[in-house]
Each structure stands twice: as C-alpha cells, then as structure tokens.
Amino acid sequence: MAGLAGLSVLPASAQDDIATAPPAPGDYLVFAGGEDRTTPLTPDSLVPNAGQVQAWPVDPATDTVRNGTLYNLLVLTRWDPAVLSPEGQEYAAEGVVAQTAICTHAACEVTDWIADSFHMECPCHFSRFDPRQNGAVIQGPATRKLPALALAMEDGRIVVKAPFDGRVGGDTA
Numbered sequence: 001m002a003g004l005a006g007l008s009v010l011p012a013s014a015q016d017d018i019a020t021a022p023p024a025p026g027d028y029l030v031f032a033g034g035e036d037r038t039t040p041l042t043p044d045s046l047v048p049n050a051g052q053v054q055a056w057p058v059d060p061a062t063d064t065v066r067n068g069t070l071y072n073l074l075v076l077t078r079w080d081p082a083v084l085s086p087e088g089q090e091y092a093a094e095g096v097v098a099q100t101a102i103c104t105h106a107a108c109e110v111t112d113w114i115a116d117s118f119h120m121e122c123p124c125h126f127s128r129f130d131p132r133q134n135g136a137v138i139q140g141p142a143t144r145k146l147p148a149l150a151l152a153m154e155d156g157r158i159v160v161k162a163p164f165d166g167r168v169g170g171d172t173a
C-alpha cells in the first residue's frame with residue numbers, strides 16, 4: 001500500500017512516527033484543505049489580511065505530512081510585517097505567521113474569523129486570539145495564547161524555524 005509520500009520506502013510504523021512527531025526546524029508546509037495538499041507553501045500562497053488557512057508541516061527528508069495528530073494542525077495568516085507585534089515580527093517569514101489550530105481552552109479547532117477586528121475565534125466557547133500578536137488571547141475563556149511556530153524562508157518556501165513556543169492542547173480537556 002502506498003504511503004503518504006508515495007515514493008517512501010519507510011515501514012508503516014516509521015512513517016506513523018514521523019507523521020505524529022511535532023513540527024521540527026526545516027519542515028515545509030502544505031495546505032490541509034483544498035485541492036492542492038502537496039505543493040510547498042510560499043508567502044504568495046496566502047492572501048494578506050485575510051482569515052486563517054489550515055496547514056500541515058511536512059518532514060523534508062521523507063515528504064511525510066505530519067498529519068498523524070491534530071496537535072500538528074496549524075493556522076496561517078499573512079500580514080504587512082509593520083502591523084505585527086515585535087514578537088510576531090521575529091516569528092514571521094515575509095509576513096506569514098503560524099499558530100496551532102488547537103484552542104488552548106478545551107482543544108477545539110480555532111476555525112472562525114472575525115474580519116472586523118482581524119481576530120481568530122474558537123466556535124466552541126468563543127475565545128478570540130490575535131494572529132498579529134503571536135496568538136495572544138483577546139477574549140476568554142481561554143487564558144493561554146495559541147502556541148506559535150517561528151518561521152523562515154528557504155529556497156522560496158516557508159519552513160519551520162523553531163518548535164512550538166508552548167504546549168499545544170486545551171487546558172480543560
């Protein structure tokens with residue numbers, strides 16, 4: 001049976017291990033939804049000042065998508081770097097920032113977008129987070145920011161520069 005990477009010769013168990021391992025420096029990113037789930041993302045893959053899109057990290061050595069756990073699901077947004085907080089600027093790659101898609105309250109996916117304020121909202125209990133401030137909590141019940149991934153550019157692609165800056169998952173579930 002073909003693996004996720006198609007050409008991979010890894011045993012299934014090894015591929016599972018890679019798919020469930022957390023994002024690591026050098027991983028590239030692909031869209032989690034839509035038709036194209038294999039092309040490495042660049043800044044131009046994202047519409048500036050628009051709502052979050054979901055993405056997965058990919059192990060570059062094996063082209064294995066790390067979609068073995070929802071804790072690896074990311075939300076990406078793209079901004080003029082000037083509107084990012086100082087910390088956000090440090091984490092961004094050409095204005096693109098990445099946070100976990102998993103709410104820090106009770107681990108729902110943060111899927112909603114409040115266009116008026118440029119905030120992401122969790123549909124479960126309506127916590128809001130600011131992607132321009134490195135995932136800061138704007139409105140509870142969540143009390144902890146969305147863990148973020150520092151990004152970098154490599155050969156025109158967006159890649160992970162550092163692991164998550166906090167524990168991914170909910171505080172009450």
Ligand code: FES
Nearest residue numbers: 103105106122125
């Ligand atoms: S799980 Fe997100 S606000 Fe409760």
